[in-house]
Amino acid sequence: MVVGCQHMELLKAKGLKSTQARRDILALFNERHTLLRAEDIFAKVKKKGTDLATVYRTLETFEEQGIIRKVDVRSGSDVYELAGHHHHHIVCTKCNIVEGFNDCNAEDISSMLLKNSKNFNVIQDHSFEFFGVCKSCAKR
Amino acid sequence: MVVGCQHMELLKAKGLKSTQARRDILALFNERHTLLRAEDIFAKVKKKGTDLATVYRTLETFEEQGIIRKVDVRSGSDVYELAGHHHHHIVCTKCNIVEGFNDCNAEDISSMLLKNSKNFNVIQDHSFEFFGVCKSCAKR
DNA sequence: ATTACAAGTGCAAATTATTTGCATTTAAAA
């Protein structure tokens, strides 16, 4: 499966120069559909000479362009995933394994919220994350 | 309204020594029912000689004891609120003003999740935060 | 009350995560 071209298309569409680092990082998010931290990405791209600062700058740019989004999973460092699809997670509080899901009733709740809120009339986004203990960790 | 004694009771009940810093920090969380960062707390207690490191250690201890909980609101630093009541938030992405709410259908969703999940059979907790633009910020 | 000792604290230094300044390189438009 050749995806390199798709990556270049996306970058061009967003008005971003197609560089090695950006293509690699985009590829990583597409291969592994998991949550990634700057350090995880750096571990994969440093052999090609990409700097950690570039990883951070790329994550910032991608987030601004709506290519990726930050996920609140109570981890020490910022964690990202591909954006564009509605998605939430259950995170194991012992081993941090993550499972995704997308069925949530956020629309119902947010319309109710807006009805009752005295400060807000626009909701852009939400984060809905569950925390639990996964089956393997539960066996100990 | 005298609450000092209540604070001492709670600390004793949790097996924690009743110290100046702990009483002050507990009082802060009880007065202001808002989200607090270590720095916010430090600003209030440093005049009494309490160190920032102690603030961090106290927050950790209180969280372990279930007195406070960490809230995921995409802020640079960790943010806490009193625990013990089910609570979620809408945060303004411009000015960070926060409004609370507690009505969410998390039980429905979590039971559905557990039914479908291959990795999890225990859910302990969840975080459900909305992000939007508040009315004052919307006027600009 | 006094004592004893673990628990708690202040202070400074160490870590970790992230950001920034600047000189150099490079993708892509002309």
Next chain:
DNA sequence: TTTTAAATGCAAATAATTTGCACTTGTAAT
């Protein structure tokens, strides 16, 4: 090709949090 704004590497700076250690203090037992 040439041009140039955008992107990068490197090193240093900043921000948030944690830790080691010697000193202090709350509290349980005397």
